[in-house]
Amino acid sequence: MNVALAPVLQVENLHAGFGQAGRAQMAIEGVTFQVRKGRVFGLVGESGCGKSTTCRSIIRLFGGSPFVIEQGQILFDGMDLAAMDDRQLTQVRGRKISMIFQDPMTALNPTMRVGDQVGEIVRRNHTGLSSAQVREKVVGLLREVGITSAERRFHAWPHELSGGLRQRVLIAMALSCAPELLIADEPTTALDVTIQAQVLRLLHELRERVGMSVLLVTHDLGVVAQHCDDMAVMYAGKIVESGSVADIFANPRHPYTRALLNALPANVDPHHKLEPIAGEPPAAGHFPAGCRFHPRCKFAIERCHIESPESENVSSAHACACHRKEESLW
Numbered sequence: 272m273n274v275a276l277a278p279v280l281q282v283e284n285l286h287a288g289f290g291q292a293g294r295a296q297m298a299i300e301g302v303t304f305q306v307r308k309g310r311v312f313g314l315v316g317e318s319g320c321g322k323s324t325t326c327r328s329i330i331r332l333f334g335g336s337p338f339v340i341e342q343g344q345i346l347f348d349g350m351d352l353a354a355m356d357d358r359q360l361t362q363v364r365g366r367k368i369s370m371i372f373q374d375p376m377t378a379l380n381p382t383m384r385v386g387d388q389v390g391e392i393v394r395r396n397h398t399g400l401s402s403a404q405v406r407e408k409v410v411g412l413l414r415e416v417g418i419t420s421a422e423r424r425f426h427a428w429p430h431e432l433s434g435g436l437r438q439r440v441l442i443a444m445a446l447s448c449a450p451e452l453l454i455a456d457e458p459t460t461a462l463d464v465t466i467q468a469q470v471l472r473l474l475h476e477l478r479e480r481v482g483m484s485v486l487l488v489t490h491d492l493g494v495v496a497q498h499c500d501d502m503a504v505m506y507a508g509k510i511v512e513s514g515s516v517a518d519i520f521a522n523p524r525h526p527y528t529r530a531l532l533n534a535l536p537a538n539v540d541p542h543h544k545l546e547p548i549a550g551e552p553p554a555a556g557h558f559p560a561g562c563r564f565h566p567r568c569k570f571a572i573e574r575c576h577i578e579s580p581e582s583e584n585v586s587s588a589h590a591c592a593c594h595r596k597e598e599s600l601w
């Protein structure tokens with residue numbers, strides 16, 4: 272990892288969960304990572320491990336669910352977002368940090384033409400523009416995200432657009448404030464494979480062109496390999512391994528990371544069967560003692576049942592939370 276690049280976002284020892292303060296069920300515990308300026312950071316892990324909770328806690332968007340940050344800091348632009356109230360956060364949300372969600376259909380208003388929806392956001396971010404200027408800006412944004420015939424599509428209803436185009440409209444909305452950080456929570460899961468590739472390529476290109484940083488959530492390590500610079504692997508509410516994509520792919524130190532890599536089709540010898548990870552990840556509130564991965568880990572030893580491993584560096588920019596991280600297990 273090139274440490275010369277300053278972090279745009281620093282999440283430090285974040286403990287957060289759902290419910291009332293004091294009685295909340297922690298969904299993420301001790302989460303620490305950095306997104307560097309102009310870089311794409313990939314957050315991966317199986318369903319329910321806390322990826323969305325991590326993303327949403329940054330701008331505290333939980334659609335009304337009671338949510339508490341019990342401990343930790345979220346440093347962005349010299350501010351601690353974890354210490355801000357809702358009113359202060361509105362200055363950051365959709366202005367300096369934008370988020371795009373998994374499902375492009377539900378995120379758009381079905382009763383409003385797409386150009387008007389993008390226009391509404393443009394108006395909010397750039398006060399004092401005339402209608403013609405707003406329109407011009409919207410068409411420019413639609414073009415920027417690769418929508419052809421943007422003038423015509425300005426008037427389209429969401430249901431007239433394909434999934435890929437709808438996701439592009441959402442990306443255009445997210446970009447209208449020229450965010451420093453874009454959080455993309457599984458932005459392509461609802462799309463078919465070729466459209467997925469186009470949308471990811473677009474995000475990649477935009478970070479080069481606009482210099483924005485991206486926090487990209489995915490359960491697909493192939494996507495991480497292709498589109499991310501740095502990454503973290505989450506399991507049961509904790510980050511078990513983090514570092515540059517190159518380091519982790521070349522030298523995974525956590526058995527869970529190793530298992531995820533083994534399940535990647537490209538890494539599998541055609542004569543061998545894909546090796547699924549036995550068992551299921553535990554839900555929040557049902558985490559086992561010791562290392563949370565130990566019930567599914569074929570390398571677990573006595574210590575793993577009792578003692579929770581701390582995350583420690585295995586090289587200057589590669590950290591892992593496993594008691595056996597220094598051993599040659601594979």
Ligand SMILES: Nc1ncnc2c1ncn2[C@@H]1O[C@H](COP(=O)(O)OP(=O)(O)OP(=O)(O)O)[C@@H](O)[C@H]1O
Pocket residue numbers: 289298316317318319320321322323324325333336490554555
């Ligand atoms: N609104 C909520 N209220 C209560 N618990 C929640 C809420 N949202 C998530 N959780 C719980 O928090 C834990 C982490 O869920 P989260 O949605 O962050 O996982 P994820 O890694 O994003 O999974 P997926 O890949 O399925 O999107 C889960 O145990 C989940 O049940």
Ligand SMILES: [Mg+2]
Pocket residue numbers: 322323324456
């Ligand atoms: Mg999620």
